[in-house]
Amino acid sequence: MAIVEVSNLCVQFSAKGQVKTAVRDASLSINSGETFSLIGASGCGKSTILRVLAGLQREWQGGIKLLDGTIKPGVRFQGDLRRNVQMVFQDPYASLHPNHTIYRTLAEPLTLHGEAQIAVRVEEALLQVGLPTDAMKRYPHQLSGGQRQRVAIARALLLRPKILLLDEPTSALDMSVQAEILNLLNRLKQQFDMTYLLVSHDADVIAHMSDRAAYMAGGVIEREFNRAALVRGEHRMNAA
Numbered sequence: 001m002a003i004v005e006v007s008n009l010c011v012q013f014s015a016k017g018q019v020k021t022a023v024r025d026a027s028l029s030i031n032s033g034e035t036f037s038l039i040g041a042s043g044c045g046k047s048t049i050l051r052v053l054a055g056l057q058r059e060w061q062g063g064i065k066l067l068d069g070t071i072k073p074g075v076r077f078q079g080d081l082r083r084n085v086q087m088v089f090q091d092p093y094a095s096l097h098p099n100h101t102i103y104r105t106l107a108e109p110l111t112l113h114g115e116a117q118i119a120v121r122v123e124e125a126l127l128q129v130g131l132p133t134d135a136m137k138r139y140p141h142q143l144s145g146g147q148r149q150r151v152a153i154a155r156a157l158l159l160r161p162k163i164l165l166l167d168e169p170t171s172a173l174d175m176s177v178q179a180e181i182l183n184l185l186n187r188l189k190q191q192f193d194m195t196y197l198l199v200s201h202d203a204d205v206i207a208h209m210s211d212r213a214a215y216m217a218g219g220v221i222e223r224e225f226n227r228a229a230l231v232r233g234e235h236r237m238n239a240a
């Protein structure tokens, strides 16, 4: 069953009087429980698709079914949609507030959504991503890159989302740490029954993680790979 269905998505930006088409007529469908990946060269439109699905990019055209409903351009995500679709970015340092403790970073979304037992939930969130609970007293600069990305993942999971949008979640990390984070993501996906949309430049990461992948170029989806094609490495010539 499709949990995400994007039909003929088009996203344009105007800059300096010029109209730039970031995504052109893109269609894709992601089944519940799948890891679906986007590959392609820098600037081809991958992050833009994720930002639309996260409700961060609200100007677009086309049709989008997300979870049980449809979303419309210009509309701010609220309620269940806001909870159920979360995004993890490439650079955890940029995505965590430098002057907030990890406790505050993790407590805030819970408070905003009116959740109870905040302290317990923060501890639980840290343990789920393999961090000690005393990490909550620290600031982002007092953690390693891998630990920061674990915090970003913990934050994304706080509200028990159904869909996780992962925009190059490990490309800023050392190789050995990358593998740990990818394994953590796979474990959490099983544990919480999530669906992933992953962007990565790394053909090995794509092969390791994905059920299916789509190759984009110049805002267009040019080709899709199923699991068998990924195992055969057919995506490798297209991974940037």
Ligand SMILES: Nc1ncnc2c1ncn2[C@@H]1O[C@H](COP(=O)(O)OP(=O)(O)OP(=O)(O)O)[C@@H](O)[C@H]1O
Residues within 6 Å of the ligand: 013, 014, 015, 020, 021, 022, 040, 041, 042, 043, 044, 045, 046, 047, 048, 049
């Ligand atoms: N807010 C914006 N304003 C103007 N142009 C934008 C904006 N966001 C993205 N673009 C342009 O849209 C195109 C697609 O950008 P996008 O960030 O989706 O690419 P990407 O595939 O994620 O690239 P990368 O692999 O480098 O992250 C690029 O040409 C980019 O410059």
Ligand SMILES: [Mg+2]
Residues within 6 Å of the ligand: 046, 047, 048, 167
């Ligand atoms: Mg990007």
